[in-house]
Ligand SMILES: *[C@@H]1O[C@H](CO)[C@@H](O)[C@H](O)[C@H]1NC(C)=O
């Protein structure tokens with residue numbers, strides 16, 4: 088029964104996805120100097136050790152909170168705090184941060200959420216580890232995406248508000264950005280997923296009072312896109328899951344078109360997102376999408392299949408990033424979100 092529900096739902100969402108025109112793609116901005124690892128306003132404050140419970144961790148939280156409230160005040164912010172117990176018995180505070188924009192007409196339980204996520208905590212070993220690819224860069228990309236789409240979202244809402252109360256899946260689309268905490272463990276190599284597990288449980292229990300379409304908060308997540316380990320040159324991200332293969336094809340097309348009209352700057356040996364019908368099993372399946380997928384949420388894992396050799400080492404830092412690749416990811420993910428949210432509707436042509 089549940090499976091049927093999700094399948095039908097996916098089909099209706101597929102129809103809302105609209106490719107952007109070339110001129111719209113050309114208008115997508117690069118994060119440029121804001122991603123400078125040394126002094127860029129978005130990325131550099133995240134490039135520091137940020138183990139839960141430490142001062143670095145709380146400084147990065149402040150960076151997200153202050154930046155959104157200064158730059159993007161229309162995004163609603165919500166904390167999801169909990170406590171987890173490590174395998175060694177230590178209690179750690181876990182704080183997920185979620186920023187949302189939804190249409191002005193949607194009531195509680197009505198919006199469907201395109202959800203973009205990255206974890207912001209860093210591994211506690213090796214000492215001094217800053218996790219640039221893992222996942223400071225993905226967090227900065229999400230900030231850039233929010234900034235890039237903000238005025239289009241406002242315009243879309245203003246234009247559609249006149250049409251009434253919404254009530255269809257394409258009209259009631261919202262976007263949320265999740266900075267997840269406690270992905271990495273304190274006891275070893277296996278990811279802990281403390282933050283994503285706590286959040287999915289919380290939302291699954293949060294029943295909607297008038298469940299027209301969505302029985303609980305978690306079922307409002309129309310797609311969970313997880314960014315992880317992005318920032319090294321020549322990444323390849325195959326399609327991992329049959330349920331979201333259609334989205335992989337759309338992103339592959341998007342990247343191909345962006346390269347063709349020269350809006351990307353990297354010169355990889357092959358496309359980041361290959362045009363292929365193959366679905367490859369995940370090499371390292373455990374990541375923050377798992378608790379979402381276990382509960383029936385469609386998931387897309389934006390993480391390379393072959394992981395760079397400096398992952399989980401002290402060399403996963405700002406100096407070892409391939410900046411053209413990093414900036415291109417910011418543009419590609421922005422394009423994906425605009426296509427999902429049907430932004431051609433507001434493009435003047
Ligand atoms: C930021 O650092 C770069 C070197 O990485 C330097 O070229 C640039 O001038 C600096 N920008 C500012 C605003 O300090």
Ligand SMILES: *[C@@H]1O[C@H](CO)[C@@H](O)[C@H](O)[C@H]1NC(C)=O
Pocket residue numbers: 148166168180181182
């Ligand atoms: C959640 O925890 C963070 C610290 O990790 C704190 O700054 C914030 O105020 C807390 N929020 C709520 C609603 O408890």
